Amino acid sequence: MYLAAEHFVRAPGWTWYILGYFFFAGLSGGSYALATLLRLVGDARDEAAARIGFYVSFLTLLVCPVLLTADLGVWTRFWHMLVNVTPGDSSLNFTYGSPMSVGVWALFVFGLFTTVSALEAFVLDRRARSTSSDGPARPLGGVLGRGFNIAGGILALFFASYTGVLLSVSNQPIWSDTWMLGGLFLASGLSGSAALITLLTRYRADAVFSLGRLHEADGYFSILELVLLVAFFVTIAAAGTAGRTLPWLPLWVLALAGIGSSLVAARGHMRIRPSGGSAVIARAGTDTLVVSLLVLVGVLALRAAVIFSAQ
Amino acid sequence: MATTIKPGESYGFFTDTSICIGCKACEVACKEWNQLEGHDGKFLADSFDNTGQLDDQNWRHVKFIDNVPDQTVDAGNGKAWLMMSDVCKHCKHASCMDVCPTGAIIRTEFNTVFIQQDACNGCRNCIAACPYSVISINQKTGTAHKCTLCYDRLQGGLEPACSKACPTQSIQFGPLADLQKAADVRLAALHSQGVTQAELYGRDDKVYGGLNAFFLLMDKPEAYGLPNADNAGLPSRNNVGGYIGALVTAVLGVIAGIVAFRRRGTS
Numbered sequence: 001m002y003l004a005a006e007h008f009v010r011a012p013g014w015t016w017y018i019l020g021y022f023f024f025a026g027l028s029g030g031s032y033a034l035a036t037l038l039r040l041v042g043d044a045r046d047e048a049a050a051r052i053g054f055y056v057s058f059l060t061l062l063v064c065p066v067l068l069t070a071d072l073g074v075w076t077r078f079w080h081m082l083v084n085v086t087p088g089d090s091s092l093n094f095t096y097g098s099p100m101s102v103g104v105w106a107l108f109v110f111g112l113f114t115t116v117s118a119l120e121a122f123v124l125d126r127r128a129r130s131t132s133s134d135g136p137a138r139p140l141g142g143v144l145g146r147g148f149n150i151a152g153g154i155l156a157l158f159f160a161s162y163t164g165v166l167l168s169v170s171n172q173p174i175w176s177d178t179w180m181l182g183g184l185f186l187a188s189g190l191s192g193s194a195a196l197i198t199l200l201t202r203y204r205a206d207a208v209f210s211l212g213r214l215h216e217a218d219g220y221f222s223i224l225e226l227v228l229l230v231a232f233f234v235t236i237a238a239a240g241t242a243g244r245t246l247p248w249l250p251l252w253v254l255a256l257a258g259i260g261s262s263l264v265a266a267r268g269h270m271r272i273r274p275s276g277g278s279a280v281i282a283r284a285g286t287d288t289l290v291v292s293l294l295v296l297v298g299v300l301a302l303r304a305a306v307i308f309s310a311q
Numbered sequence: 312m313a314t315t316i317k318p319g320e321s322y323g324f325f326t327d328t329s330i331c332i333g334c335k336a337c338e339v340a341c342k343e344w345n346q347l348e349g350h351d352g353k354f355l356a357d358s359f360d361n362t363g364q365l366d367d368q369n370w371r372h373v374k375f376i377d378n379v380p381d382q383t384v385d386a387g388n389g390k391a392w393l394m395m396s397d398v399c400k401h402c403k404h405a406s407c408m409d410v411c412p413t414g415a416i417i418r419t420e421f422n423t424v425f426i427q428q429d430a431c432n433g434c435r436n437c438i439a440a441c442p443y444s445v446i447s448i449n450q451k452t453g454t455a456h457k458c459t460l461c462y463d464r465l466q467g468g469l470e471p472a473c474s475k476a477c478p479t480q481s482i483q484f485g486p487l488a489d490l491q492k493a494a495d496v497r498l499a500a501l502h503s504q505g506v507t508q509a510e511l512y513g514r515d516d517k518v519y520g521g522l523n524a525f526f527l528l529m530d531k532p533e534a535y536g537l538p539n540a541d542n543a544g545l546p547s548r549n550n551v552g553g554y555i556g557a558l559v560t561a562v563l564g565v566i567a568g569i570v571a572f573r574r575r576g577t578s
Contacts, residue, residue: 073433073453
């Protein structure tokens, strides 16, 4: 697979809109996956943070089709991704070998999941405010609700990662020289989502319980991201295209700063032992704010570095 | 080569670069027939080539490859310009078709690769995929453009404009099988004359399953900006590896989440 790189291909000119799309897709997918995990394997007191995750997933997803459509030369033809308009061959468009085709369908279907989950979170929050009950019944409760969240979570993981695979399935230098981009974007998206949910706990007092857990999770995601980043550089170095990343060194440094800051914030929480656990944090302070922002900037910088290094 | 053009048969170009004189008649004929406006004139200060590259306005491009050594071996024995009229290769396994999400890129009844303008939405995935840097976006239409192998002319029983205009028959058009035979004869003739560096590119299936527009080259493919057989990979080669990488990361990410969020004595 790793050939001495010899690329004579033209750059597709995917720049700011696509960068924005990749960023928000990572956050949307990552937030939904984390919200699902918080709800299904977490403590009952993690539900507030889970709802933040569902809200974030929905709001960040709303931006995605706007950015994708804006990037097209003929923006009124976005629907051609879903419907084949070839005369005499009109049908739904699904090309399993094209991550762009699969990804557009994933965006469409995941959009339904994230909308329903955000709506459910909104209903639950409304009920909680209007009654004194601590635990209103979930509209999507029981096995059905769990199944819905799990299905949405799997789609979310795909949605956060396919953008990296899309880049690899090309003939562009760097992108096509590695298999790491899907995983790298997913790990980075999960880390950024943990940071964003952490940041938003400042505005929701009942979600503070999950702060330590989110820091801990972010730490693990950052370790994963770091390992994948090293693997990414090893593979493109083997292909002979690593030199193209040098002009974008500041962006790579920003990405590393994001990873580093989340590891620093997580260092007190990553204690993997049956009786142990994340330290409980009273509230999200300025340090949390700074770390979360650094991680989010890192998530954006990583995608920018990957996109621009190849073009 | 007078040819009766029939739907259902494979057609293409055999471009013999050993007899290309760099006159650019092909470029002009292509622009004329296809009503390509071209770009504003630019002096590229690079040989006699001021077209620069294949793109939405240049569906034929005569490459001038400066392979002249500073000093010739002896009088009349130096190397010369490598000239090549480049064009869309109409690959049997086409990278652009491999990734197109809209179904806009189709194979015609003449076994050529064609972009349907009314179906293309300008996503540029084909540009990222084409290993020959053939396709680009037309700023006026916002859609991807490239050589159609004069699809409209073929439908009318006419040979493409570029091959019709080529004064040296460097560009030959015809049924693919006939072109392949002609290429084999020409290669054997050159080899028998001691021109051992001559080779056919895209005549067999080593490059993208074979090219409908294939070439006789006077140097290695890399010298012409063409990927060699070892580097001619379809974008989809990375599908399985890319998804496996994502899947492994997803599993590890979920495990990390479970470790961090699991119910335990934190109160």
